[in-house]
Amino acid sequence: MTDGDRFPPGTRVRTFPHDPPHHTRLPRYARGKRGVVVEPEGPAELADVSAQGRGDAPVEQIYAVRFAARDLWGEGDHHVVLDLWESYLEEDPDRDR
Amino acid sequence: MTGEHLDATIARRVRRLETLLEEKGLITGERVDEAIDAFLASSSPANGARVVARAWTDEAYRSRLLADGTAAVRELGYMEGSYQRLRVVENTADTHNVIVCTLCSCYPLRLLGPSPSWYKSEAYRSRVVREPRSVLREFGLELPGTVDITVWDSSAESRYMVLPRRPEGTEGLTEEELAALVTRNALIGTATV
Amino acid sequence: MARINDVGGTQGFGAIDTADDTEPFHADWEARVVGLFNTLRAQGLFNTNEFRDAIESMPPAEYLAASYYERWFTAIVALLETKGVLEPGELDD
Numbered sequence: 001m002t003d004g005d006r007f008p009p010g011t012r013v014r015t016f017p018h019d020p021p022h023h024t025r026l027p028r029y030a031r032g033k034r035g036v037v038v039e040p041e042g043p044a045e046l047a048d049v050s051a052q053g054r055g056d057a058p059v060e061q062i063y064a065v066r067f068a069a070r071d072l073w074g075e076g077d078h079h080v081v082l083d084l085w086e087s088y089l090e091e092d093p094d095r096d097r
Numbered sequence: 098m099t100g101e102h103l104d105a106t107i108a109r110r111v112r113r114l115e116t117l118l119e120e121k122g123l124i125t126g127e128r129v130d131e132a133i134d135a136f137l138a139s140s141s142p143a144n145g146a147r148v149v150a151r152a153w154t155d156e157a158y159r160s161r162l163l164a165d166g167t168a169a170v171r172e173l174g175y176m177e178g179s180y181q182r183l184r185v186v187e188n189t190a191d192t193h194n195v196i197v198c199t200l201c202s203c204y205p206l207r208l209l210g211p212s213p214s215w216y217k218s219e220a221y222r223s224r225v226v227r228e229p230r231s232v233l234r235e236f237g238l239e240l241p242g243t244v245d246i247t248v249w250d251s252s253a254e255s256r257y258m259v260l261p262r263r264p265e266g267t268e269g270l271t272e273e274e275l276a277a278l279v280t281r282n283a284l285i286g287t288a289t290v
Numbered sequence: 291m292a293r294i295n296d297v298g299g300t301q302g303f304g305a306i307d308t309a310d311d312t313e314p315f316h317a318d319w320e321a322r323v324v325g326l327f328n329t330l331r332a333q334g335l336f337n338t339n340e341f342r343d344a345i346e347s348m349p350p351a352e353y354l355a356a357s358y359y360e361r362w363f364t365a366i367v368a369l370l371e372t373k374g375v376l377e378p379g380e381l382d383d
Contacts, residue, residue: 019291023343025252027199028292029226029299042182044254051339062253064184069227073299078229078246083253107360108319113381114367115322123333123375129325132332136324137314199298201342202358211314217358220303227299235306250298282310 004040004061011037012092013065015084023051026088030080034071034092038064041083048085060086137211144175145208145258146279148185150272153263162260163187176207180254183208187260188289192245195233195286196257197225203251205258209284216285226250236287259286294350295342320359327362336369344368 007013017032018024025047041062049057062083069076118124148170152159162169166183170176176183183205186194198204199222204212215221225232229246233239240246249257261283267275282288297303315321330336336344344365348356356364370376 021291023339023346025200027250027252027298028296029199041184041253041255045339047253047339047342050337051343053336053340062255064255066247073227076227077242078248080226080248080250082250083255085253104317104319107363108317110381111319111322111326111363114363115326117376117380118326118330118370121375123335124326124329128329129322131325132328133321133325136328197298200295201345213309214311214358215306215308218303218306219297219300219354220306223297223300223303224306232306236308287308 004042004063006061006086007037007040007063007089007091009037009039013037013063013089014092015065015088016090018088020048022048024048024088026084027082029072030067030082030084033067034094035065035067035082038066038081040064044085046085046087058087062086063089065089140206140208141210142208142281142284143276144170144173144210145205145281145284146276147272148173148175148208148258149260149279149284150276152185152260153275154272159260166258170208179207182255183258184249184255185258185260186247186249188262188286190262191243192247193233193240193286194247194249194257194259195225195229196249196251196259197222198251199223199226200250200252203256205256208256208258209281213281233287236282238288258284261290264290293346294348294353295346315359323359323363323366327366330366330370335373335375340369341365344372 012034014034015026015030015032041064043059043061045057046060062085064081065084067080069078069080072080115129119126151173152162158169162185166185167176170183188194202212202217204216226248229248230240251257261279278290280288283290345361348361348364353361367376367381371378
């Protein structure tokens with residue numbers, strides 16, 4: 001899916017707690033964390049696959065996702081926004097809590 | 098090994114690589130010269146400053162810039178042919194934005210020129226996402242506790258530039274005079290104007 | 291496991307040297323490295339993600355000891371060896 005409509009702005013998402021043995025653009029500090037979609041940023045080849053020199057990297061939507069410092073570090077009053085490929089994200093399973 | 102010695106060693110290795118690649122017919126010295134010239138010619142913080150001054154003086158342009166940074170800076174002739182997107186984030190009385198790339202050194206090169214050494218340092222990259230207020234204080238910027246800080250960690254294909262607040266008392270200045278007030282650090286978010 | 295480049299939130303790197311250096315390069319070889327990088331990438335020898343991967347794959351102690359453009363140079367050489375453009379060790383002959 002590349003049209004940017006899977007996670008509309010405001011969607012509560014969670015990053016996968018993945019730890020791949022290769023290049024990735026999901027920093028360790030934001031793995032398995034809850035955030036809110038700011039908006040889609042447009043499609044691009046998935047860096048994880050492209051970095052392996054493969055010509056078959058899937059094109060995915062990238063989303064700007066906003067995280068509260070408290071959810072990343074347990075403290076802090078600021079926010080951090082990251083641009084994350086769709087396959088790094090799932091809808092927050094506890095979004096209604 | 099002294100720093101100077103180390104520098105001479107790597108300079109020799111770089112020359113050796115260039116020679117090997119020329120012998121293999123992969124590059125020419127002229128092509129490398131051109132690539133360096135292109136890198137330096139298309140990018141300068143004066144570009145970003147000019148964009149900011151336009152946004153300060155033209156409300157319709159400001160709206161376009163915040164809605165679609167890439168398209169708006171292309172109106173002024175910047176980022177032609179770039180595959181990257183530009184997002185401009187606006188400072189207000191209650192919000193302050195600052196830019197980083199924790200994974201490498203992504204930076205809006207076309208609008209800000211080559212990045213300062215500190216931007217590429219582990220000290221800045223490790224700390225600004227964790228303790229932005231302390232980091233900004235090291236740059237001499239003390240923000241009131243009521244100001245929300247957002248740190249933009251450039252982890253994909255978008256590049257970020259801060260639209261600083263226009264300082265008070267600058268109503269009479271021309272666009273050019275306004276652009277001259279805008280520093281590189283203000284465009285990254287480690288200073289205000 | 292996370293790589294050495296992934297430093298967001300890591301403790302111990304100390305104070306920031308906030309000097310506003312405006313020189314894009316501090317030595318001629320740094321400019322040559324950037325020129326080589328842009329030329330080789332434009333020729334399709336590698337893409338930006340492969341280049342980042344090569345930098346991140348440096349042993350952590352080497353990564354931290356290397357200057358910014360030393361990392362670039364190390365990554366370019368590693369990629370050229372991986373792609374068979376350079377024989378391993380050819381640069382040292």
